[in-house]
Amino acid sequence: MEQALSGGESGRELIEPFLDDLGRVLAPGGQALLLVSSLAGYEAVEELVRDAGFVPEEVRQESYPFETLSILRLTRFTLCGKPSAGEIE
Numbered sequence: 001m002e003q004a005l006s007g008g009e010s011g012r013e014l015i016e017p018f019l020d021d022l023g024r025v026l027a028p029g030g031q032a033l034l035l036v037s038s039l040a041g042y043e044a045v046e047e048l049v050r051d052a053g054f055v056p057e058e059v060r061q062e063s064y065p066f067e068t069l070s071i072l073r074l075t076r077f078t079l080c081g082k083p084s085a086g087e088i089e
Contacts, residue, residue: 012040012048019052028078033059038068045072053077 015034022032034056036045049056054074061070 012045015040015045015048019048019054022074023052023054023076026076028076030076032074034072034074036070036072038070039066042068042070049074 015036018034026032034045034049036042046056049072054076057073057075059071059073061068063069
């Protein structure tokens with residue numbers, strides 16, 4: 001549990017392997033949710049997500065005194081290179 005809360009030195013050490021694994025198991029057009037802390041560097045996480053073949057969309061954000069938490073909906077590119085329509089509620 002500590003690893004899930006810490007994220008390592010950069011705050012993103014668990015996100016990269018997660019995205020690699022997700023890319024192997026999620027069908028084209030499939031979606032997943034990712035909770036991102038501002039302490040991990042939101043823009044850097046968005047770049048990792050795009051580089052892994054996903055389209056990120058922020059669906060919710062909440063600010064706290066020490067960080068901002070964002071929920072990203074990750075949609076995997078379809079075979080034609082565009083995300084599929086559909087939402088996760």
